[in-house]
Amino acid sequence: xxxxxxxxxxxxxxxxxxxxxxxxxxxxxxxxxxxxxxxxxxxxxxxxxxxxxxxxxxxxxxxxxxxxxxxxxxxxxxxxxxxxxxxxxxxxxxxxxxxxxxxxxxxxxxxxxxxxxxxxxxxxxxxxxxxxxxxxxxxxxxxxxxxxxxxxxxxxxxxxxxxxxxxxxxxx
Amino acid sequence: xxxxxxxxxxxxxxxxxxxxxxxxxxxxxxxxxxxxxxxxxxxxxxxxxxxxxxxxxxxxxxxxxxxxxxxxxxxxxxxxxxxxxxxxxxxxxxxxxxxxxxxxxxxx
Numbered sequence: 001x002x003x004x005x006x007x008x009x010x011x012x013x014x015x016x017x018x019x020x021x022x023x024x025x026x027x028x029x030x031x032x033x034x035x036x037x038x039x040x041x042x043x044x045x046x047x048x049x050x051x052x053x054x055x056x057x058x059x060x061x062x063x064x065x066x067x068x069x070x071x072x073x074x075x076x077x078x079x080x081x082x083x084x085x086x087x088x089x090x091x092x093x094x095x096x097x098x099x100x101x102x103x104x105x106x107x108x109x110x111x112x113x114x115x116x117x118x119x120x121x122x123x124x125x126x127x128x129x130x131x132x133x134x135x136x137x138x139x140x141x142x143x144x145x146x147x148x149x150x151x152x153x154x155x156x157x158x159x160x161x162x163x164x165x166x167x168x169x170x171x172x
Numbered sequence: 173x174x175x176x177x178x179x180x181x182x183x184x185x186x187x188x189x190x191x192x193x194x195x196x197x198x199x200x201x202x203x204x205x206x207x208x209x210x211x212x213x214x215x216x217x218x219x220x221x222x223x224x225x226x227x228x229x230x231x232x233x234x235x236x237x238x239x240x241x242x243x244x245x246x247x248x249x250x251x252x253x254x255x256x257x258x259x260x261x262x263x264x265x266x267x268x269x270x271x272x273x274x275x276x277x278x279x280x
Binding site: 004005006007008009010011012013014016017020021022024025026029030031032033034035036037038039043048051053054069070073074096097098099100101103104106107109110111113115116117119120125126136138139141144147148151152153155156157159160164165166167168169170171172 | 173175176177178179180181182183184185186187188189190191192193194195196197199200201202203207208209210211212213214215216217218219220222225226228229230232233236237239241242243247248249251252256259260261262263264267268269270271272273
């Protein structure tokens with residue numbers, strides 16, 4: 001029997017980024033208790049929402065602010081956006097200065113698998129779709145305060161209002 | 173992202189976070205992590221690779237079913253088909269903070 005695969009978090013990061021990020025990881029966890037909500041209903045009865053940190057916005061919405069970050073590299077846009085569950089690459093902008101966004105602009109499913117989730121709903125594997133999906137922009141610079149105190153609770157509140165049962169998040 | 177996951181979970185909605193640099197992002201403590209060894213920008217799989225995107229989505233959703241306690245980390249078995257040296261994920265120009273760090277190192 002082969003050893004189970006263990007994900008190397010640095011495989012694609014490269015030496016420089018690994019050094020910058022891993023130097024911030026303490027030997028012992030410093031976070032407090034982790035919140036926990038038990039899953040109470042089967043996937044086939046659940047309403048699912050997706051969230052990406054790719055800085056996605058609908059083309060008719062306000063884009064994430066990259067000029068602020070260019071002017072002050074220690075700051076990142078802490079706001080959030082709603083995304084149509086029918087969105088395709090043609091409908092969205094991707095603003096994120098830390099990745100190559102061209103893949104997302106060719107196929108949104110690489111970061112926000114809207115088409116795949118639709119298929120799972122049609123096949124009855126997933127109960128239903130939320131009315132919207134969500135995006136933030138992953139880079140927050142030196143302060144996560146606004147994200148933590150404003151955007152994160154607002155997203156959570158919005159999901160509650162949409163009666164979302166399960167939220168699948170994917171940083172990019 | 174961990175902060176968002178925590179807020180959603182706190183509001184009563186279970187979360188799974190599909191995560192490449194899980195060891196770093198888990199600094200804040202996340203309820204359920206599906207760790208994946210994919211390049212930045214393409215967590216679910218490559219462009220037009222619907223098969224992998226679907227398989228990753230299903231594997232991540234399965235973590236909701238399997239996780240029993242907070243801080244659950246599950247290592248998904250997906251192998252990116254190209255070596256890191258052949259996989260581009262970087263933006264066309266370095267991000268402002270990386271450019272600033274490198275500039276400061278040079279000036280030291």
